[in-house]
Amino acid sequence: MLSTRHGVRVLGPTDLAAFLDLTGRDPVVNVFADYRARTTNLEPRWLGGEVWGRFRDGELVAACHLGANLVMVEATDEDARVFAERALTRRRSVSTIYGLQAPVRAFWDVVATGWGRPREARWCQPHLEIAGEPAVAPDPRVRRTTRDDLDVLFPACVAMHTEEVGVPPDQGGGADLYRTRVSQLISLGWSFARFEDDRVVFKAEVAYASPHAAQVQGVWVPPDLRGQGLAAAGMAAVVEQVRRDIAPVVSLYVNGYNTPARAAYARVGFRETATFATIMF
Template sequence: MLTTRHGVRPLGVADLDAFLALTSRSPVVNVFADHRARTTNLEPRWLGGEMWGRFEGGDLVAACHVGANLVPVEASADDARAFAERALTRSRSVSTIVGPHEAVEVFWNTVASSWGRPRELRWRQPHLQIDGAPSVEAHPDVRRTTRADFELLYPACVAMYTEEVGVSPETGGGAELYRARVQQLISRGWSFARFEGEELVFKAEVACASPYAAQIQGVFVPRERRGEGLAVSGMAAVVDLVRREIAPTVSLYVNEWNTPARRAYERVGFRESARFSTVMF
């Protein structure tokens, strides 16, 4: 029975099938939420937060992941506003709002006066995907990383995160947690890199995956090696590996102003399929 405003309530294990049917409407765009649902069964203790659902006539019509990341799922402007009004009944706990542009914009406009000034707003990030062979040759030396690569890989992960987010993942005593995250990606087979001797020259990771898609994060080439085409051949290799062994479609989203990265992804064969927005605190 629904007892909350606007037909919004937390979802649980009994809602899993309906939730997966919802994410399947746009399975590539919704890969993060799909992944979280499949790996937690929507159990709050495993989610580390909540998954809210909005219902109309007993049917689940939209959802919102509320953890460290707040992510609207298949949310119209009206749905996003309803989720925002629920969010305003509690203090802000999320560090990032991210998802399709329209839903994020409506959500943010509703909570902005109460949630304080964000550290950064990234309004129109192209969401890209590829579901076929890359348009360029993959570099044969790109491979899954192993625990033996950790000492070369970890500094590149820190450098990428710091450059992308604007703050080191080790800030505030976060080094141990971030090291564990990098090791987890290695263990899953979701970390890829190319090395030249003792030098890492390219890396990328799978952030999340479903039976339909895998989302790439952490694409990085050291500053002194940029402009050599390492990201193009490296990403072509990652696309091949991921499509063959993890999921049939590969996606990512990129900052609108990052022209070199956008050109590299275009050369590989990625095409824009949506626009994302990110609000960072």
């Protein structure tokens, strides 16, 4: 049922076409929501949460994915505030809020006092895209990983996640769940790495993909090997393989303060198209 005040309701399978039209307004920025819709059909039991839609004159104009991740789609600041007011009627269940900086900030301004202090807020995360050939030579030793690689790859994934997020993904009994996620990405053909002497020297994964775009995450080089060009050449190889086999545009977002990573992506040919923000609990 529509909220009589704000025109907001929970979306379901009958809304899928309208929702995909909405994500299609910027299919690269909205790749997470597009992927989630296509893989769950907007069925709450598969979403593990809900997707809210805001309607104006019968047309879906904005949406909010509310699961482990809270991500808004084509939301203005006003839409974000409306979603936030609705979110305040329930206990916080999300672990991360992320997306375009402006609506994330507008949402947070409303829920901040009710949802508690976040563990960290990253307000400047350039969103990058590449839709052509990489500008540097791809590393020919970067390849798709296989299940045989899992025992070597998993510690590198844990190290990357701990360094990036600040919390080990395998703590508190989470090791099996995280290992399952790494295995899933391998099975999908979304995990890429270069190995030397049973050691990962570069790795990256596709986190989400649609017919329009793929979003890369987990880019990592061991600390003692950084500054040698492994990241740029490795990402060039990932871009080449992803554009060939998965989606025509490759995207990612990076912390604004991570100057070496931003320089590596620029060398590959990524261009900045937006600014994201992430709030972590």
